[in-house]
Amino acid sequence: xxxxxxxxxxxxxxxLEQFCxxxxxxxxxxxxxxxxLDFMAAEIGPLFYNQGVKDAQARLQGLITxxxxxxxxxxxxxxxxxx
Numbered sequence: 360x361x362x363x364x365x366x367x368x369x370x371x372x373x374x375l376e377q378f379c380x381x382x383x384x385x386x387x388x389x390x391x392x393x394x395x396l397d398f399m400a401a402e403i404g405p406l407f408y409n410q411g412v413k414d415a416q417a418r419l420q421g422l423i424t425x426x427x428x429x430x431x432x433x434x435x436x437x438x439x440x441x442x
Contacts, residue, residue: 360404371396 363371372392379387387395 360400360408363400368396 362368372389375392375396376387376389379392
């Protein structure tokens with residue numbers, strides 16, 4: 360998995376800092392927040408990534424299954440249209 364851009368990483372750290380501030384009695388330092396983010400990205404991130412891939416595959420498979428109905432062209436219609 361590609362690492363986050365510095366801007367996205369900063370936003371993620373800021374979000375985690377806010378979450379910790381609102382939900383925990385003890386303050387959580389920036390170093391701990393960054394370590395938590397790294398752990399979550401390495402350990403739990405692949406779960407969400409793999410699920411996203413499965414969801415995309417299922418969506419594409421559905422589109423492919425419907426493709427023949429969506430673009431089907433009726434043959435031998437020249438004489439019917441001519442009348």
